[in-house]
Amino acid sequence: MPERITPRLPRGMRDILPDKMILRDYVMNTIRTVFEQFGFEPLHTPAVELAETLMGKYGPDAERLIYDVRQRQGHEELALRYDLSVPLSRVVAMNPDLLLPFKRYQIAPVWRAERPQKGRYREFYQCDADIVGSASMLADAEIITVIYTVLERLGFRRYTTRINNRKVLAGIGIYSGVEGEALGQLYRSIDKLDRIGMDGVRKELRDAGIAEDVIARMVDLLQIRGASADLIPEMMRRLEGIPIAAEGLAELRDLISYLDAMGVSPSAYQIDFSMVRGLDYYTGPIYETVVEEPKIGSITGGGRYDRLIEMFSERGYPATGTTIGIERIIDVMDELGMFPSSLRRTLVEVLVLQFDPSLLAETLRFAHSLREQGLRVELYFEAESVKKQLRYASRKGIPFAAILGPDEAAQGQVTIKNLDLGEQRTVLQSEAAQVIREWGA
RNA sequence: GUGAGCGUAGCCGAGCGGUCAAGGCAUCUGACUGUGGAUCAGAAGACCGCGGGUUCGAAUCCCGCCGCUCACCCCA
Incomplete structure (x- = not known):
């Protein structure tokens, strides 16, 4: 008789039983349907990648969380994928004959070795839609439209997709006179604005050793509030003479100008110059969605990453896309009772x-x-x-x-x-x- | 990686130094061998997370470990 052991799961991992899988499949099918309606097509990549594929793409904070995979034999250094954008970039670089723009969606698990907590798991599904090969702001606008369509179709009403641009953030850095290492700290503090308030940001920056006059200039910039369309010209005035900022603001202006005709309600998004996004590889417009009610972090996140694919290829490819976070969406829908009553506990009729x-x-x-x-x-x-x-x-x-x-x-x-x-x-x-x-x- | 809280049956949960460790849900059996959800009766199910210490006596107090949860960092 073999020795019996207490059945347990690895930390942060879960089994999902049929009654929950039914709800999950409903959400995934809704997302997949929308992706396909916008012309995105499915892609599969392996759960495991060579470690070298993943390293050096996300930034040091994220890289610590990459899961190592040990092999009993063989000498390849392997890791579980951390997201779906880097594997996509690898695929594009390996298939130079792909017809561009390449629009793919991928709904698949990713792994991050974090301490689990509410809305945070070590294995979770991401639903990604990305457009490779177009630098047009139409592509970014389409990604935001996809997010909007998915959330509306799932019954979300009180949410905001925040939109910013890395180029504008770079311009704010230049304007403030902050460069190099300190810029990262600057971004991180800015990103906390809605959580810790303006005074909190001021204190953080002071603690980080940033000069008082720089802080004052920064804070002044971030005070700008108002309708998305009004924010852009205002920021343009303030950052006049900084080319990178002008470029980023022009992109945002174009992007916003498409959304109305694409059917996105202005109440669903907001230009927010304090929104940053953690990952290193973003280069242009960035977006994330937060819900008002359960405090659960963002339910979507993404942006333009025009320089990522060239880490795998001599050829450069502009690219943009988003992740829709199904785990948090399900948590929110569960908490708010948003699932249609037609969904039963069983599929058996x-x-x-x-x-x-x-x-x-x-x-x-x-x-x-x-x-x-x-x-x-x-x-x-x-x-x-x-x-x-x-x-x-x-x-x-x-x-x-x-x-x-x-x-x-x-x-x-x-x-x-x-x-x-x-x-x-x-x-x-x-x-x-x-x-x-x-x-x- | 940092901090806090919590571990009693499959689940929830009382007990907080003193005989056999409440109760509820779920499970099984029967009342009811051609009709479910209700009710009633009964049954089974617990190394009180693990290890050590204090004590005449520990689920209860102390220490260590493990695990879970929440928050921070960061993120979906």
Whole structure:
């Protein structure tokens, strides 16, 4: 007898049982449908990458969290993918004959060795849509439209997609006279604005050893508030004479100008010059979505990364895209009761009861015919009491039960019981599927 | 990586130094061998996270370890 061990999961990892998988699949299918409607096509890449593919792309903070993979034999240095953008970049570099723009979506797990907490797991799915090969702001606007469409379709109402541009942030750095190492600290402090407030940011910058007059200039810039369309000219005035900032602001102006005609409500997004994004590889417009109600961090994040692919290729490719964070979306939808009531705990539509061994063959044939007609049918394997079999159907949440006993068999009939309504009808076996359909399986 | 809180049956949870460790949900059986969700009766299920210490006596107090949760950092 082998020694028994207590079953446990690795830290931060979860099993997802069928009732939760049903909700999850609903969200994923909604996202996939939207991606496909915008012309994105599926891509698969391995969960494991060569370590060299991942290293040096994300920045030191993120790189610490990359999962090592140990191999019993062989000498390749391997790691679990940290996101889906870097693998995509690798794919593009390895397939130079791809027709551009290359629009791909990928819905797949990624791994990060973080300390788990609310809305944060070590294995989680990302739903990415990216456009490689176009520098047009139309591409960025389309990504934001995709985010908007997904969230609206899932029933989100109180959320904001924040939009900023790395070039503008670089311009703010120049304007403030902060360079090199200190710039990172500057960004990080700026990013906390909505959490710690302007005074908090001021203190952080002071603690980081940034000069008082620089802080004053910075804070002055970040005070600018207002409608997205008004913010851009205002910032243009203030950062006049800084080319990188002018470039970034012009990009934002173009991007915003497309959104209305693309069907995105102005209330769904906001230019926010204090939004930063952590990853190193962003170069242009950046975006992230936060929900107002449960405090859970961002549910989408992305941006333009025009220099990433050239880390794998002599050829440069402009690229932009977003991640939609399905784990947090599900957490929020769960908390707010946003799932449609039509989603059940089970996918099974009909439980075919077994009545008597002498009727087994006819019962099997009947179950088969229901399946042939497209219904999801479970067969009860034991000829136990009707009571017990119905109890099973009820507990599992199956909406219909089919009872085929001697009385029914004699007439070529079957009794269809609607477990939700507690009503039943005895009909011809050949009509059963139709009856179930009309009754609302 | 830093800090805080918490570990009692599959789940929730009372007990907070003194006989056999409450209760609820879930599970199983029966009342009810052609009709579920309700009710009633019964059954099974616990190295009280692990190890050490204090004490006549520890689930309860102390220490260490492990695990979980939350927050920070950062992020989906």
